[in-house]
Amino acid sequence: MKIAFRKLSSQPLHFEVNRDNALFSGDLILKKSNLAQLNGTITGSISIPCDICAEEVEKPLDEEVVFYLSDGIFEGSDQELDVVEIDQSMIDMEELFQSEIELIKSDYYCCANCEGTSLDREF
Numbered sequence: 001m002k003i004a005f006r007k008l009s010s011q012p013l014h015f016e017v018n019r020d021n022a023l024f025s026g027d028l029i030l031k032k033s034n035l036a037q038l039n040g041t042i043t044g045s046i047s048i049p050c051d052i053c054a055e056e057v058e059k060p061l062d063e064e065v066v067f068y069l070s071d072g073i074f075e076g077s078d079q080e081l082d083v084v085e086i087d088q089s090m091i092d093m094e095e096l097f098q099s100e101i102e103l104i105k106s107d108y109y110c111c112a113n114c115e116g117t118s119l120d121r122e123f
């Protein structure tokens, strides 16, 4: 799913992207001429390896995702904003979804079995 930046307006534009068992959905709203806000949620589940035993486990997802999209180089002064610069005025939703998934996968994760074992060791 690709969305042309020029199609965005102050009216929320709904999007939905599926990948395996995960769903990325939400709205895109134009804030300024070249800056849009993405308000989304990632639900469903992803297959993720446990950091301890490396077993692939289905991890349920319920993530709120909010960031900004800039058409070209972002020249705003607000350093607090989480801005993704997009190329050629096309927003590639699959690519955005993919990078969000990678972010979730890079977090520490251990499966239910290993959670039990580490607790046993602590106490």
Ligand SMILES: [Zn+2]
Binding pocket: 050, 051, 052, 053, 054, 055, 110, 111, 112, 113, 114, 115
């Ligand atoms: Zn494990």
